Amino acid sequence: MGDEHAETVRLLWGPHPRPTRGPRPTLDLDRIAQAGIRIADSDGLSDLSMQRVAAQLGVTKMALYRYVPGKAELIALMVEAAIGPCPTSRTARGGWREQLEDWARQLLTVFRRHPWTLEATIGPRVMGPGELSWMERAVCALDGTGLSGAERMDAAVLLVGHVRCITQQARAAGPAGNPEAQLGAILGDLMQTRGGQFPALTAALASAAQSDGQDQAWEFGLQRILDGLATLMDQRTR
Amino acid sequence: MGDEHAETVRLLWGPHPRPTRGPRPTLDLDRIAQAGIRIADSDGLSDLSMQRVAAQLGVTKMALYRYVPGKAELIALMVEAAIGPCPTSRTARGGWREQLEDWARQLLTVFRRHPWTLEATIGPRVMGPGELSWMERAVCALDGTGLSGAERMDAAVLLVGHVRCITQQARAAGPAGNPEAQLGAILGDLMQTRGGQFPALTAALASAAQSDGQDQAWEFGLQRILDGLATLMDQRTR
DNA sequence: CCTAACTGTGTCCGGTGGACACTGATGCGC
DNA sequence: GCGCATCAGTGTCCACCGGACACAGTTAGG
Incomplete structure (x- = not known):
């Protein structure tokens, strides 16, 4: 042991x-x-x-x-x-959706401030009290929503995954500049030089080039996950 | 340049x-x-x-x-x-949801077979034709769903994030044994020894201990994301 | 045939994480 | 008050890493 x-x-x-x-x-x-x-x-x-x-x-x-x-x-x-402990400010205010959204945004700022935590937390590892307090807060926000314990854990893990993914994407653009634009530029270059064997991708990128929000991928994924959780709760209470 | x-x-x-x-x-x-x-x-x-x-x-x-x-x-x-190129078998069969689900499952098996790709694809990097073909396939599956180009890209990125997150979680358990059980055991040990300063987490873990499916976190997140996408499309076409 | 191009090898360098023996400072039991 | 076990920080050493560079041997074109 x-x-x-x-x-x-x-x-x-x-x-x-x-x-x-x-x-x-x-x-x-x-x-x-x-x-x-x-x-x-x-x-x-x-x-x-x-x-x-x-x-x-x-x-x-x-x-x-x-x-x-x-x-x-x-x-x-x-x-x-x-990472530190999860800030307990404004605890238990609002419904589960507001709480989780707030929680995810705070987690994102922490990851953005220390981008190296991404590669440091890749493999299997032992979590400290601070990390666990973040999980605690997310699971707590889902209390009384009809979700099982395992589902509440899975929901928290799902959100953490999105935060990590967005942080990684943001790192690709360096400290300045919006990630989507730079990623799109690299991809666009490849599209232009290597021919159009990726028609759907080129079309999507052309359409995405006119998009403005620099945190669009973050907001999109966050709202989609929360929508999906809401759908599940709807099915449960129906 | x-x-x-x-x-x-x-x-x-x-x-x-x-x-x-x-x-x-x-x-x-x-x-x-x-x-x-x-x-x-x-x-x-x-x-x-x-x-x-x-x-x-x-x-x-x-x-x-x-x-x-x-x-x-x-x-x-x-x-x-x-990673290789995305297999084109059964292309464009079924609706967007079946296609994306199939795509995500295939991507998960690839990541499971080569867990080191997780840490190898952390930072900003140049993608090859194989990786791009995976993106192409996902974006293509979302054609004609009313989503904009940027949104289709964001949806693909969201799913990739989930696949990566689950792969990482699975790695914590080693080659054999189901991830959730081992993770739960480590967490349970900590709960037991370090006292109950994480009440919601302990409760959720106690409830999760009786859960059976070893790919439950994977299925849960996948269905939640797809549900969220369906919700968005519903709002668009309404 | 000769020469330019190219492949694989040997040697060397700075840097890394870590093992180990050592010196010196410190506080407890007498 | 004193001696000694305890512990902190240092210096030295090692295997290994990624990589630079000069070199010898092989090959095809002029």
Whole structure:
């Protein structure tokens, strides 16, 4: 039972007993995580190395291994600190749809602020209390809607998937510029040079080029998912 | 205009002129990509190195650089070869909903077969003809539904996001065992030990524990998205 | 036949994550 | 007050990574 994830769980969930003997630690987990977040925010996860994190904190890289077993656990700490707990402001106001919509928008801003969390949360991993609090809030918003527990979880997962997908799409455009336009430009170039073996795609892109909203894909998917949930609830209560 | 992506486009889209002079190349792009896919399929993308790919082909790692400018381009080739073109069987049979559902299921099997494509297609990247053919098929299925070009693209992107999200979730359980059960077990452990500061989540998990279907999250999200699309079309034609 | 083009190899470099032994600071039990 | 177990940070070392570059061997065209 005691696999290698146990240490990660302890790091994310505590406790973190301060030892009484020996010299005072100059660092703590939160400062290390913040330093890593600063690097990943500015230069991306690929430029994150133990050396850089240690240098930012004024220590040697090996000093970090006194706090963290390895790079993977450091990234897990960074993700937990970057995502943080779900803000509880305006809790339980409005119906499930308003609550979920608000929740999804807040989650999107968090992901947008730390785009590297996308690639950091790809594989199987241990979730921290902050991440779980986000799930808690979404499931809670669906209380009393007639959906089963599994369905409430699935709905939350579905929304998270959309948030992640949109965040990734937004990253393709860089910090400035709207994603759809740039994606459309690249695709349009390919269409023009490589001939029209994708007729439906070219037609859709030509029509999409005149579209304006830079968050159109986000709004579209969000409303479609919420519509689908509403349809299910309708079928249940009928 | 001639940025570093130009070489990637040439690699993915051709042409690949065979030189007349000099010794015959012992390798070709397809064999290299297949070797990389074999490694990534069995040991994951993190264990993919130029050395391993070269060893599998019986050459030195530097020989690969005669065909591929770098590791990133090799991975792009692998993704294109692994995803491949969208199968055109049973094309344009049934309504948009049946077509899209079939399309999404086929895409899911492809992603399940090559889970590493998830992390390989995270950042902004150049898409190959195979990937585009999948998009083409989805957009084509939505022809004549009253949706605008941008909306058809957004719908396809929405479905891809769901497929990716489910694939990631499935990876958490390893090759065997159903994802929801294992995820629920980890979460349940945390609930039990860390106390009930997530009441809604614990309740939902307790209810989800009795659920049976191992692809329930997949089916749930898929039907919700399709329901949402149907709702939009209903509003349009009304 | 010769030469230019091209392939695969060997060597080298900076950087990475991590193991390990070590020095020095610290607080508890005596 | 003192000694010693404990723990923090450092320096050194290693295997491995992606990639640059010069080189030898092979091939086809003039």
